[in-house]
Amino acid sequence: MSLISRLTKSSKPMYVRCKATLAQSRRIPNVLLNNGIEIPNLGLGTWQAEPGEVENAVKIAIDLGYRHLDCAMVYGNENEIGNAIREKIDDGTVRRKDLFVVTKLWNTFHELEKVVPACEESLKNFGLDYLDMYLMHWPVAQKVFGDITSNLPFKNAVGIDYDYLDTWRGLEECQRLGLTRSVGVSNFNSKQLDRLLLACSIKPVMNQIEVHPNLNQKKLIKFCRDRDVAVTAYSPFGSPSRPWAKPDDPVLSLDDPKLIAIGEKYGKSPAQIVLRYIVELGAIPIPKSTNEKRIYANSSIFDFELSPDDLEVLDSFNCDGRAVPALELKGCPHYPFEGVEF
Numbered sequence: 001m002s003l004i005s006r007l008t009k010s011s012k013p014m015y016v017r018c019k020a021t022l023a024q025s026r027r028i029p030n031v032l033l034n035n036g037i038e039i040p041n042l043g044l045g046t047w048q049a050e051p052g053e054v055e056n057a058v059k060i061a062i063d064l065g066y067r068h069l070d071c072a073m074v075y076g077n078e079n080e081i082g083n084a085i086r087e088k089i090d091d092g093t094v095r096r097k098d099l100f101v102v103t104k105l106w107n108t109f110h111e112l113e114k115v116v117p118a119c120e121e122s123l124k125n126f127g128l129d130y131l132d133m134y135l136m137h138w139p140v141a142q143k144v145f146g147d148i149t150s151n152l153p154f155k156n157a158v159g160i161d162y163d164y165l166d167t168w169r170g171l172e173e174c175q176r177l178g179l180t181r182s183v184g185v186s187n188f189n190s191k192q193l194d195r196l197l198l199a200c201s202i203k204p205v206m207n208q209i210e211v212h213p214n215l216n217q218k219k220l221i222k223f224c225r226d227r228d229v230a231v232t233a234y235s236p237f238g239s240p241s242r243p244w245a246k247p248d249d250p251v252l253s254l255d256d257p258k259l260i261a262i263g264e265k266y267g268k269s270p271a272q273i274v275l276r277y278i279v280e281l282g283a284i285p286i287p288k289s290t291n292e293k294r295i296y297a298n299s300s301i302f303d304f305e306l307s308p309d310d311l312e313v314l315d316s317f318n319c320d321g322r323a324v325p326a327l328e329l330k331g332c333p334h335y336p337f338e339g340v341e342f
Helices: 003-009 019-025 054-063 078-090 112-126 164-176 190-199 218-226 257-266 270-281 292-298 308-315
Strands: 030-032 038-040 068-070 100-105 133-136 141-144 157-160 183-186 206-210 230-234
Touching: 054 078, 054 292, 078 112, 100 112, 100 164, 112 164, 133 164, 133 206, 164 183, 164 190, 183 190, 183 230, 190 218, 206 218, 218 230, 257 270, 257 308, 270 292, 270 308
Parallel strands: 068 100, 100 133, 133 183, 183 206, 206 230
Antiparallel strands: 030 038, 141 157
16 A cells, blocks of 8 residues: 555545645754755654664655755664665655755764864764765763663763864864764853854754643744854654653643644644644754654644734743753753853
8 A cells, every 4th residue: 555545545634645745744844054955844753763764754754855864973773863864865765965964963972082082983774975964963061981771871971071073073083084064062051152153163953852732942043043043943842752751740642632622623643733833933853753643743734824823822832841951961061951041
C-alpha cells in the first residue's frame, strides 16, 4: 500500500486527504536567515528517537515533505539518520541541496582544537560532505569522565571554565572550511548572545531554545529577532518523556480542555495548535516523532492562523515551566538559566 493510501485510509478527518491536498500540505514555508540561506519553518526532531526507529522516521518525514532535520552528536543516532538521508537521495526523492541538516557540537568538545575534528566526525557519521547548520549545543564546557548517553547527557561529566567565545572561533573555522553552510548556538541567554554578537567574526544565524506554551520565551525570541538571529524551538510539547521529570514539574497536557476547544474550532489536534502557536511566536518548531501519522499531522500547520483571542488563551499557559533545566550544569561557568531575566 502506498504512503498516500495508508494516510488516507485513516478514519480520522485530519488525515483524509486527496492526493492534490496532500501535495499542497507538504509545502513547508522557509525562513530567511541573516546569511541569506533559507531554513524550513518546521523540522523533525531526533532526540530520544530509539535505535532502529529513527532511520525509518527520517525516511517517512522526507517522503512527507520534511526537509529540515535537527540532530546532535550526543543523541547517538547520526549514523542512522545519515543512512536514511543517503537512501532518499539515492532513490531520487530529494537532492542533497534540498535538505537542511543540523547537528550540534557537544559540551565535551568545546576546546578550540577539538571543534573542527568534532564537526568532521559528525560528517563522517552522516556520510555527508557538509552540514547546513552547526550549533554549539550549550554555552557550558565539560570534561567527560565516563560514558555519555543520549537520555542522560550530562551524566559522567564535570563542568570546566572555558570561554564559549573561544569555542565559537572553532565553529567559525568550520564554516570557513566549508564543513557547514552556517553556524549558530543553542541554549544561550540574552547576555550570552549579546556578548557573542559583539565578539564574533561570523554572526550566528540561530539560537535554538526550549519553547512551548508552558515556557513561551517571548522576551528571548524578540531579543533574538531584533538582532536578526532566528530561533528554533526544541521540546515543543514540553518533553513529556524526559527521564529526569519530577512529579511536581509543570506538565503540558495535550488533553487540556482549552487546547481541545481551540483545536475543534480549526479542525486541528491539540498538538497542531501547540505547533502553530510556536510558529506564530516567531520560532521554528522541531517536534520529534517516529509515528507516521503524527509526523504527517505535525507538518499540517501552515493552512490556518490562530485568532488573537486564541493566542491569548495559549499565552495563559506560560508559567516559566522549563522542561530541560540542565540542573547538572548549575554552578558551572556559563550556566544559562540563572542570574539573568531571559
